[in-house]
Amino acid sequence: MTSGFTTSKGWLLAILISLSPALMAGEVSVAVAANFTDTTRTLASHFEQETGHTVSASFGSTGKLYAQIKNGAPFDVFMAADIRRPERIEQEGDGVASSRFTYARGKLALWSPKPEAFDSAPHYLTEQTFARLAIANPKTAPYGLAAQQALEQMNLWSSLQPKLVRGDSIAQTFQFVASGNAQAGFVALSQVKAWPEEKGTLWPVPQNYYQPIDQQAILLNRASNNDAAKAWLAFLKSPSALSIIQDYGYDTVE
Incomplete structure (x- = not known):
């Protein structure tokens, strides 16, 4: 027992x-x-x-x-x-x-889902052959602020204003580009890495173009x-x- x-x-x-x-x-x-x-x-x-x-x-x-x-x-x-x-x-x-x-x-990148959308990102941004360029809202999204700082570094912030479309978040910004509503956009490099389809054209923005x-x-x-x-x-x-x-x-x- x-x-x-x-x-x-x-x-x-x-x-x-x-x-x-x-x-x-x-x-x-x-x-x-x-x-x-x-x-x-x-x-x-x-x-x-x-x-x-x-x-x-x-x-x-x-x-x-x-x-x-x-x-x-x-x-x-x-x-x-x-x-x-x-x-x-x-x-x-x-x-x-x-x-x-x-x-x-985080790291900022200029991205287009279209292969060979650009050879030189600074030249592409200067020529403005695209209809829309997506960024996140700099007032609410740190990646949007980084995009603004990068464009200011390249002396392009003012001239690009008519073509900028702003997402409420970097997720919405990425969707603008992925859906084709914008031909290219400044997104988080991590988003492109997670993108399951062809990576398209990518330019990692030099990190000295924006605050860490x-x-x-x-x-x-x-x-x-x-x-x-x-x-x-x-x-x-x-x-x-x-x-x-x-x-x-x-x-x-x-």
């Missing part, structure tokens, strides 16, 4: 141990800059397999996500495409102090006791996550 009881206790303990990850699993709600959409989906899949936690991600322009957070949107983590908004979140008391860090450095696109994440106050949110931020710093981020065309910053 004693042996059977001991065996039963052993099975019960084994069952509890096997269930413990599921019992402890939580959910993290993440507000993510649109350029990081494909990368986030891949990262989330690996994170969920490794931890048992669930990731719920909402994508949009950094400026609009910031406004949503300030208006009480129930996010746990803010992953912006710049430093300025997470810094403001921290300074304004909406983010956990010292949780802010750079998770990726350092993308920062911060834990929001409502999630200060959310273990899943803390685990997500720790995961973003892990070697496996950094490798995925680099594969999508970003630099990582120590």
Whole structure:
């Protein structure tokens, strides 16, 4: 009898141990800059397999996500495409102090889905043989601001105004180009890398043409006791996550 009881206790303990990850699993709600959409989906899949936690991600322009957070949107983590908004979140008391860090450095590219659309990107932009050139809104999207800075560096910002179409986010900007509504556009290099079709014509914009696109994440106050949110931020710093981020065309910053 004693042996059977001991065996039963052993099975019960084994069952509890096997269930413990599921019992402890939580959910993290993440507000993510649109350029990081494909990368986030891949990262989330690996994170969920490794931890048992669930990731719920909402994508949009950094400026609009910031406004949503300030208006009480129930996010746990803010992953912006710049430093300025997470810094403001921290300074304004909406983010956990010292949780802010750079998770990726983005790269800007001029892209057209048409093969051999241009040989020299500066010449193409100067000649303006296209009907429309897409950029993200510089006021809300850091990649749009970077595009403006690049065009200013080339002394083309003013002359191109009549042909510019502005997307609310870099995701919408990419769709303008991919759908043919704009013949070319300034997009995130990571978006082109994730594009499943032929890559068309690509010009990685020299990084000294625009300020570094350092993308920062911060834990929001409502999630200060959310273990899943803390685990997500720790995961973003892990070697496996950094490798995925680099594969999508970003630099990582120590």
